Amino acid sequence: MIAALGLLLGVVLGLIFTPDVPAGLDPYLPIAVVAALDAVFGALRAYLEGIFDDKVFVVSFFSNVLIAAAIVYLGDKLGVGGQLSTGVIVVLGIRIFSNVAQIRRYVFHA
């Protein structure tokens, strides 16, 4: 319940304030969002499996976001930012898909 409330509040806050992202951070925002999405789905799956842990969630969320952004930043500095962000998105996308598949299994008992 508190999780759903937090999410809703976050969306509302974001809509109200719509902070301007500095142009320099523009390319990292989508990657950060995908990484956060991965962490959130992982947490949901862990919750459904009964092994959810607050600390692990917080740590995995922030480390995911930071590492994804750092990889893309490094790629930008090396001139392969596009390729590296593609790689990050592919890996995170596979993780998200398999987590969601597991969640589906728990929710629908299929």
Place this chain on the structure above:
Amino acid sequence: MAEPRTVRGPHPARQGDLPDHVTEPLLTLITQRSLDADYEHAAARRRAAGGSAPAGPKPRRTAGLVLLVFGVLVTVAAVQTSRDASASDASRASLVAQIDLRRQGLSDLQAQLDREASRVLALRTRTRDLATADVAEGSRLERLGVRTGFAAVEGPGVEVTLSSARDSGGSQVVRDADLTLLTDALWAAGAEAISVNGQRLTALSAFRNVGIAILVNTRPIDPPYVLDVIGDADTLPANLLASAIGERWYALKDSLGFRFDVRNGGRMSLPAASPPRLRWAEVAPEGGARRTQMGVSGS
């Protein structure tokens, strides 16, 4: 790395075997480890510490806060993307408009090119026609030049020598009218070009007395008068005798006692007369030949 050997890794329990992350294909590995392993570790630690695992750990306030951050992140990204999208849409629309405009311009230019090409074709045809006309006019000019005396010519002919009678005086010297009669007779006899003492006779030439001298083409000439006549050297003297005007000439020269001699000149070349300078007449523009008198006239 592929050769089997003992691995001293973080999993001593699986010694003698390669770890998963070495043997498994990458994609399978990613799929299998899609859940953060930390959750398992934490759960195992809890089980070890508290004996039994908690039935359903509830997400606490920290998780709510993190989700709040997540919500903000997602919303900001979405808003930013849509904001950028409107900007990039605008630039895209302007690009599309520009493309349309340029394409329109291109087709205009293409049509213009077609028009110009057909014009070039027409002009080329006209150039060819004009070149043909030019050649025709050039040969006509040459013919006219020969006829009127403004082109140098050569050909067979006769040489006619005329001078006054010895110890002649008064009216018995050769005058302009005599030379005029002689040249008229020569023209009538079939002469094609005549020069007198090197002065070519043109359509405008006339003999004129000034004092005792005779002017032709405004140049004085002295006796004896040598006429180079291009024409048929065989028939010209006979024609001169036979024609009516020739008869008159012979009568005149006999009565005045002129010394007159006609002989074959072989191949002769006659100079061109210098064409008169035109001060007022200009070549009429094409199609303007029918223009009538337009200026102020005295009548």
